[in-house]
Amino acid sequence: MSVKLVYFAWVRERIGKGEEIIDLAPSIVTVGDLLSHLKTRGEEYEAALEYQDVIRVAINQEHVDHKTPIGGAHEIALFPPMTGG
Amino acid sequence: MSGAIKPRVAIQSDDFDTAAEIARLTSGRHDIGAVVTFSGLCRDEAGTLQALEIEHYPEMAAREITSIAGEALGRWPLTGLTVIHRYGMIRPGENIVLVVAASAHRRAAFDAAAFLMDYLKNAAPFWKKEHLVSGAASGWVEAKSTDAAALTRWQEIEK
Helix, strand or coil, X not given: CEEEEEECHXXXXXXXCCEEEEECCCCCCEHHHHHHHHHHHCHHHHHHCXXXXXXXXEECCEEECXXXXXXXXXXXXXXXXXXXX | CHHHCCCEEEEECCCCCHHHHHHHHHXXXXXXXXXXXXXXXXXXXXXXXXXXXXXECHHHHHHHHHHXXXXXXXXXXXXXXXXXXXXXXXXXXXXXXXXXXXXXXXXXXXXXXXXXXXXHHHHCXXXXXXXXXXXXXXXXXXXXXXXXXXXXXXXXXXX
């Protein structure tokens, strides 16, 4: 499955890009699996996702938790806790 | 009653005119007894802050704010609701966010505006980065646990 990943704020800065399209192996089922997989892609990903629990995730622009399955996702966003308002 | 009302949601880099936004909800109407506005401004942090840079996730920001506004309209008898959030480089003294809630009576307008702000802070995809006067490395503003706690209050209050 190929999916578009988008990154914001310090997640974007540490990974060094705002978005990318990657192919996912069928063994990557949940958001948590995806985060663990991304951490193996290089030290910039490891730096961005070091504190995996604080990373917020949206699938197709809706907030999800780390246990959510990613099947059917066309856009997955990773970002820090929000600081708007 | 609230089903017919559509919130006005705007996400923009330009400033907004608070008086004009109030007028937009009230002009020509005689059934509104209360308008509550909340304006969030950029403060200078005792002279140390040069600007806040606000990053956002455009498609999701519009969607998320519209959904929170819809929830407020379902929860309180409002006659109108406006939410404007700016992005980009914002200097001390400038506006960041505006909520305008109109209703027949004050309680609904006060509560809806407070609810909107508490939810916006926690769920709307915006991030603030501080640029300092000293030129020192800029940093991302950290989310506050008190903002998260503010949400619990709304979940505990009976609808």
